[in-house]
Amino acid sequence: MSEQTRPRPFTDRIKTFMPRTSPLNTSQKQGLEQHASTYQLHMSNGVLDQQAVFGRVAPLTLEIGFGMGQSLIAMAQASPERDFIGIEIHKPGMAQLCFDAGSHGLTNLRFYGEDAVQVLETAINDGQIDTVQLFFPDPWQKARHHKRRFVRPDLIELVRRKLRVGGRFHMATDWQPYAEWMLEHMEVAPGFANAQAPGEYFPRPAWRPLTKFEQRGHIAGHGVWDLIYTRVN
Numbered sequence: 001m002s003e004q005t006r007p008r009p010f011t012d013r014i015k016t017f018m019p020r021t022s023p024l025n026t027s028q029k030q031g032l033e034q035h036a037s038t039y040q041l042h043m044s045n046g047v048l049d050q051q052a053v054f055g056r057v058a059p060l061t062l063e064i065g066f067g068m069g070q071s072l073i074a075m076a077q078a079s080p081e082r083d084f085i086g087i088e089i090h091k092p093g094m095a096q097l098c099f100d101a102g103s104h105g106l107t108n109l110r111f112y113g114e115d116a117v118q119v120l121e122t123a124i125n126d127g128q129i130d131t132v133q134l135f136f137p138d139p140w141q142k143a144r145h146h147k148r149r150f151v152r153p154d155l156i157e158l159v160r161r162k163l164r165v166g167g168r169f170h171m172a173t174d175w176q177p178y179a180e181w182m183l184e185h186m187e188v189a190p191g192f193a194n195a196q197a198p199g200e201y202f203p204r205p206a207w208r209p210l211t212k213f214e215q216r217g218h219i220a221g222h223g224v225w226d227l228i229y230t231r232v233n
Contacts, residue, residue: 024095031099039098041085041112043123052082053110058083064116064150065137069097074209086111087119120158127164132224136213139175151182156189163231168195171227172208174217177228179225184230195228202226
C-alpha cells in the first residue's frame with residue numbers, strides 16, 4: 001500500500017468533537033466507582049457481541065453523544081424490549097449515566113467512552129444497529145469548522161453500513177443552519193430515504209424525551225428540527 005492510499009491514523013483525522021474537562025460531583029464519582037464495570041464497554045474488547053453483553057439479541061439503538069444521558073436513560077426505561085448503547089467522551093456525562101443507570105438497575109443499557117467514529121468502525125458489525133440517534137450535536141457554526149460536523153458524506157455512509165436495512169438514522173438539532181445542512185446532505189445520501197417525505201423534516205416524535213436543554217430552548221423561543229432517514233439498501 002502506497003503512502004497516498006494508506007489510511008490516515010486517527011490522530012491525523014478531522015475530529016467531530018472537542019475534548020473538555022470538568023470536575024465530577026459526588027454522585028458522579030460514585031457512579032464510576034460502583035457501576036462503570038457494569039455499564040462501560042471498551043473497543044479493546046473487540047467487536048460488540050450483543051448476546052454476551054446483554055444476554056439476548058434485541059433491537060439495538062445507538063446514540064452518538066448522549067451528553068449527561070437523561071434522554072438515553074428515559075428511553076431505556078421506556079423500552080425494556082430494546083437494547084441501548086451510548087457513546088460519549090465527556091467524563092461527567094459518562095459518570096452521570098453510570099450513576100443513573102445503576103440507581104435504576106437498568107440491564108438494557110451500556111456505553112462507550114471513546115470516539116464515535118472509531119467505535120462505529122471497529123466495534124460495530126455492519127447491519128447490527130436498528131436505530132442511530134444523533135441529538136443536538138455540536139453544530140460547528142463557523143464556516144471553517146463545518147468539516148467537523150458529524151453529518152457529512154463519509155460518516156453518513158459509515159452510519160448507513162452499520163444500520164440494518166430498514167433501520168433509521170434519527171437526528172435532531174436546535175440550530176436551523178445545521179438542520180438545513182443535515183437535510184441537504186441526507187436528501188442526496190445514497191441508500192437512505194426520508195421517513196417523512198422528500199425534503200421535509202419529521203414532526204417531533206413523542207418517543208424522543210424532552211430534555212432540560214430542549215426545554216430551555218423552547219422557553220427562549222428556539223426551534224427544534226427532527227430528521228429521520230431509513231436505510232433502504
